[in-house]
Amino acid sequence: xxxxxxxxxxxxxxxxxxxxxxxxxxxxDAAEVTADAPSEGWSGAIIQLDSPASDSTEAAWAVARALxxxxxxxxxxxxxxxxxxxxxxxxxxxxxxxxxPFHPRELEARLAHLAAGSSDGSTEIITYGPLRINLDTYxxxxxxxxxxxxxxEYELLRFLASQPGRVFTREALLNQVWGYEYYGxxxxxxxxxxxxxxxxxxxxxxxxxxxxxxxYRLGTYRWR
Amino acid sequence: MxxxxxxxxxxxxxxxxxxxxxxxxxxxxxxVAGQLKSFAISPxxxxxxxxxxxxxxxxxxxxxxxxxxxxxxxxxxPETFELMASRxxxxxxxxxxxxxxxxxxxxxxxxxxxxxxVLRRVMDRAHAAGYTFYxxxxxxxxxxxxxxxxxxxxxxxxxxxxxxxxxxxxSDIRHRTLSALETMGIPVEYSFHEDAPSQHEIDLRYSxxxxxxxxxxxxxxxxxxxxxxHGVHATFMPKPLxxxxxxxxHTHLSLFCEGRNAFSDPSAPDGLxxxxxxxxxxxxxxxxxxTAVTNQLVNSYKRLIAGYEAPxxxxxxxxxxxxxxxVPPTRQGQSESTRVEYRAPxxxxxxxxxxxxxxxxxxxxxxxxxxxxxETPPSITGYSDHGGPVYGHHLPASLDEALDEMEGSAxxxxxxxxxxxxxxxxxxxxxxxxxxxxxxxxxxxxxxDAV
Numbered sequence: 202x203x204x205x206x207x208x209x210x211x212x213x214x215x216x217x218x219x220x221x222x223x224x225x226x227x228x229x230d231a232a233e234v235t236a237d238a239p240s241e242g243w244s245g246a247i248i249q250l251d252s253p254a255s256d257s258t259e260a261a262w263a264v265a266r267a268l269x270x271x272x273x274x275x276x277x278x279x280x281x282x283x284x285x286x287x288x289x290x291x292x293x294x295x296x297x298x299x300x301x302p303f304h305p306r307e308l309e310a311r312l313a314h315l316a317a318g319s320s321d322g323s324t325e326i327i328t329y330g331p332l333r334i335n336l337d338t339y340x341x342x343x344x345x346x347x348x349x350x351x352x353x354e355y356e357l358l359r360f361l362a363s364q365p366g367r368v369f370t371r372e373a374l375l376n377q378v379w380g381y382e383y384y385g386x387x388x389x390x391x392x393x394x395x396x397x398x399x400x401x402x403x404x405x406x407x408x409x410x411x412x413x414x415x416x417y418r419l420g421t422y423r424w425r
Numbered sequence: 426m427x428x429x430x431x432x433x434x435x436x437x438x439x440x441x442x443x444x445x446x447x448x449x450x451x452x453x454x455x456x457v458a459g460q461l462k463s464f465a466i467s468p469x470x471x472x473x474x475x476x477x478x479x480x481x482x483x484x485x486x487x488x489x490x491x492x493x494x495x496x497x498x499x500x501x502x503p504e505t506f507e508l509m510a511s512r513x514x515x516x517x518x519x520x521x522x523x524x525x526x527x528x529x530x531x532x533x534x535x536x537x538x539x540x541x542x543v544l545r546r547v548m549d550r551a552h553a554a555g556y557t558f559y560x561x562x563x564x565x566x567x568x569x570x571x572x573x574x575x576x577x578x579x580x581x582x583x584x585x586x587x588x589x590x591x592x593x594x595x596s597d598i599r600h601r602t603l604s605a606l607e608t609m610g611i612p613v614e615y616s617f618h619e620d621a622p623s624q625h626e627i628d629l630r631y632s633x634x635x636x637x638x639x640x641x642x643x644x645x646x647x648x649x650x651x652x653x654x655h656g657v658h659a660t661f662m663p664k665p666l667x668x669x670x671x672x673x674x675h676t677h678l679s680l681f682c683e684g685r686n687a688f689s690d691p692s693a694p695d696g697l698x699x700x701x702x703x704x705x706x707x708x709x710x711x712x713x714x715x716t717a718v719t720n721q722l723v724n725s726y727k728r729l730i731a732g733y734e735a736p737x738x739x740x741x742x743x744x745x746x747x748x749x750x751x752v753p754p755t756r757q758g759q760s761e762s763t764r765v766e767y768r769a770p771x772x773x774x775x776x777x778x779x780x781x782x783x784x785x786x787x788x789x790x791x792x793x794x795x796x797x798x799x800e801t802p803p804s805i806t807g808y809s810d811h812g813g814p815v816y817g818h819h820l821p822a823s824l825d826e827a828l829d830e831m832e833g834s835a836x837x838x839x840x841x842x843x844x845x846x847x848x849x850x851x852x853x854x855x856x857x858x859x860x861x862x863x864x865x866x867x868x869x870x871x872x873x874d875a876v
Contacts, residue, residue, distance in 0.1 A: 339440050349508040351610060352434040371684065386557040387684030392632045399607040
């Protein structure tokens with residue numbers, strides 16, 4: 202769950218977050234950072250600075266300070282070109298920044314990079330939209346709900362999620378996920394995809410997309 | 426990852442059990458009669474179960490007993506690990522999971538009385554010929570009031586069409602059932618209320634036959650458990666009510682070869698490949714021999730009668746819905762969905778054995794190059810004007826007749842293996858002779874006063 206400041210989120214940013222499948226909540230001030238924190242804690246934060254040195258930027262930095270209590274890595278600042286000076290001497294309050302107006306692909310890449318490094322390094326975690334996979338514990342979570350997968354369903358999801366947006370043929374999936382000794386044939390892939398979609402639930406079934414007469418991919422190329 | 430690929434599925438299950446706080450794991454297998462057998466182990470025993478299997482006394486299981494050895498070993502298949510979705514599986518803290526087991530003797534050799542092993546064997550044979558066997562059954566069942574009246578079942582929605590309470594219960598049960606199936610990895614194609622009062626149908630999406638047989642076992646348990654939670658009785662009895670249609674398990678079949686549908690041949694005028702023709706011919710030829718397995722109860726033959734949309738004559742057709750085998754016409758560009766629908770089986774069968782004999786019959790037709798007879802024209806309902814079956818062949822009319830056919834069948838003996846074949850015949854002969862000792866309501870109603 203991402204904390205997003207200011208509380209009235211700009212339409213561009215809200216659209217980016219929704220299209221990208223991020224779970225997020227607006228936070229108006231430092232008090233809300235603590236009061237509205239989800240039980241598992243914030244997974245990251247996006248703070249949009251609107252103009253140089255004003256009351257609102259002070260409020261934004263107060264939010265960043267409050268976030269530092271719980272978010273060790275994952276605070277990203279969106280900043281206008283004319284407000285870059287705001288960042289000086291505040292290195293400890295954010296982990297990355299992105300120029301505003303942002304390009305969705307750049308912001309997505311930066312968030313993914315932050316999320317990938319947000320744990321202490323001993324745990325490998327893949328995240329994509331509402332999906333999170335912990336490679337050490339085999340735990341897959343969607344919208345913070347654990348997914349109860351069979352071993353092969355887990356392996357298939359993990360493989361697709363490791364390269365989101367990339368299309369894999371059934372044969373490639375069969376070889377790389379099941380291994381060459383498996384004799385089920387390429388239809389096996391279709392069967393498992395259907396089961397995975399059923400378990401992802403209606404809202405998230407389209408996380409796995411069918412690319413007609415080619416194969417499957419996780420997620421989609423969204424920013425045209 | 427330090428875990429080798431061979432141990433990975435087991436490691437996965439062990440970790441999931443810890444992470445999800447699973448309190449006990451049900452180890453499942455199926456007896457010869459098709460009843461689900463289950464014993465529960467604790468997470469602490471799981472590692473041993475994977476390494477050595479769990480020893481149990483086979484002499485207490487229908488069809489497992491052999492004089493020489495009573496000790497059997499259940500070996501859980503880690504790839505079938507699923508959390509139980511029914512309420513009794515998530516009762517407060519008691520999260521439970523299940524795994525299907527393969528059964529071996531104490532010496533580790535595959536036990537030839539294990540239905541799952543029988544199906545594996547036939548699928549291996551298909552694989553050796555390059556085929557993977559996919560099936561999609563249409564599961565029909567009835568919901569009844571929990572108590573019978575004068576010994577007769579009372580349909581849930583039989584009395585009043587506008588009784589909101591029962592309609593609500595039925596739709597609540599349907600919702601719960603569908604979502605439980607999906608969370609247990611059993612995707613559903615369609616679900617609807619059938620013609621008969623309180624009858625329901627849920628069509629499962631196709632899957633390889635072994636996974637589907639596991640799914641059918643899970644399906645029957647879930648449907649009954651969820652109905653029970655609602656104070657309702659669910660039954661897969663093939664013909665629970667006289668005068669209305671019974672419950673079938675029409676099964677859609679297809680073979681795939683190197684990822685392509687082996688039943689499809691776009692260059693043939695009817696789109697059917699020689700493989701499909703051989704398969705259908707095999708099923709037609711051996712239909713009488715395999716019926717005792719696909720329809721194994723005395724009651725099964727009360728469903729297989731004319732006039733209630735059940736197959737009687739041994740026939741195939743593309744658009745005649747009364748035929749035993751229907752080959753639904755495929756639209757252009759949909760050749761990959763070419764399939765064959767076998768309409769004899771009922772949902773009280775042992776799905777492992779039923780899929781095994783169906784596949785064996787079809788494979789034999791392909792291997793021996795059986796000639797496919799002409800199809801039944803759409804106008805014929807399975808009986809000729811004279812009342813006799815069109816091709817001179819019809820399905821067995823009773824369990825007795827079906828067992829006679831089975832006993833003479835080399836195909837069924839070979840497919841089931843001698844141990845299981847003999848046990849099945851012996852057990853079912855006994856069921857028939859017990860039935861023979863009964864004096865039925867029909868006889869009392871028709872003869873008691875008249876003669």
